[in-house]
Structure formats: structure tokens, C-alpha cells
Amino acid sequence: GNSVTQMEGPVTLSEEAFLTINCTYTATGYPSLFWYVQYPGEGLQLLLKATKADDKGSNKGFEATYRKETTSFHLEKGSVQVSDSAVYFCALTPLTGGFKTIFGAGTRLFVKA
Amino acid sequence: DAGVTQSPTHLIKTRGQQVTLRCSPKSGHDTVSWYQQALGQGPQFIFQYYEEEERQRGNFPDRFSGHQFPNYSSELNVNALLLGDSALYLCASSFRIAGDNEQFFGPGTRLTVL
Numbered sequence: 547g548n549s550v551t552q553m554e555g556p557v558t559l560s561e562e563a564f565l566t567i568n569c570t571y572t573a574t575g576y577p578s579l580f581w582y583v584q585y586p587g588e589g590l591q592l593l594l595k596a597t598k599a600d601d602k603g604s605n606k607g608f609e610a611t612y613r614k615e616t617t618s619f620h621l622e623k624g625s626v627q628v629s630d631s632a633v634y635f636c637a638l639t640p641l642t643g644g645f646k647t648i649f650g651a652g653t654r655l656f657v658k659a
Numbered sequence: 660d661a662g663v664t665q666s667p668t669h670l671i672k673t674r675g676q677q678v679t680l681r682c683s684p685k686s687g688h689d690t691v692s693w694y695q696q697a698l699g700q701g702p703q704f705i706f707q708y709y710e711e712e713e714r715q716r717g718n719f720p721d722r723f724s725g726h727q728f729p730n731y732s733s734e735l736n737v738n739a740l741l742l743g744d745s746a747l748y749l750c751a752s753s754f755r756i757a758g759d760n761e762q763f764f765g766p767g768t769r770l771t772v773l
Contacts, residue, residue: 652701
């Protein structure tokens, strides 16, 4: 079946450090891939997406590349800020068998000043 | 432009009771999906409504049911509540049903079952 696995948190970084949050997936065919962010007390917001192999999604300094050969969609940012502290979810929507979006368990990021 | 709104914000029920949660989609959206997010977990897909019909369903029992109205708003009903139903319930809206469509999420309803 379809599934998403992302690195366990929490991840604690100092401001301006480099961020990588790993995400791998299992799916039939070519799903669409997403990163969502959830700030405390809020709903999820789409951070970026990629819909086909080798696509790079980017937004607010974050980026992730759809790697079909490694079934991965790792999230990266070159220099994190305190305001980036949140929970990050990797997700996929398969294009067959119904558009049921599947989320990973989430990775909590703490950024210290 | 109002985004996705949900009501109520918080709810406390006891085991065996029934609950109804409500969602209004973002303006221009016609598809509503519901998710259950247990503490410390990612959202789990419950079901999706489009054109007032349930189009997709996740692995949830029949105690979970829903409805979509002609104005695209939606309700989630849960009968015979169990302690394990305690969670944040998220509503998401999108335009049409497509695999690459962005979903806009509401702030959620926090349900506590005692």
C-alpha cells in the first residue's frame, strides 16, 4: 500500500543552521508529493509540492526534489530562523485508486536564537 | 476572503455520545476532505465529499459519517464515541478532485472523549 516515512523528531537547530528533514515514500505509480507545515495551534499549510519526477518544489527558502529513483522527497533549507519552528509533514496523494492523501507522522523542528 | 472555517473549536463528550462537527470550505472550493489527527501523529484521511456525495473513504468504521450541502459546506458525524476518538479533526477544501490539487486546511476541532 501507499505510505510515507519521515525522520523522527524533534530536530533542534541553532538559527542560520542548515536543515534537512528526510522523507521517503511507497506508492504505486507517480504520486504527487507535498510538504505541509503546522504552527502551534493552527491547521496545516501547504509549504511546497512536486507532481512529477525531478520536479523541485520551493517556497520561503525551503525546497524539496522529487526523486523517483530513491522514492524520496527530502525537505531542505539553507538557513533556518526561529520563526521556522513548527511541525513539518510530508504527504503524498496517489493518482490511482482514489485521491486519498497520506501523511507522515510529522517532524517537530525547534530553532534556537 | 475567508479561508476554511470549522466549528466548534473545542468539544468535550462522554463515551457513547454522538457528535457533529462542521466545516465551511474556502470560497471557490467545492471539495471537502476530513482528517483525524491524534496527538503527535500525522492526519489520517477519513473521507472526501464532492457534489454532495462521499467519493473516497479511508479506514474508518461506519460510526464516522458525513454530509455535504449544496453550498459545499460539510458535516462530520461520529456515533457511539470511544475514548480513542479523542483527536483534532481537520477539514480541508480544494477545487475539484485531483491528485495534485492543493488542500487548504481549517484550524480543526479538538474533540475530547471522557
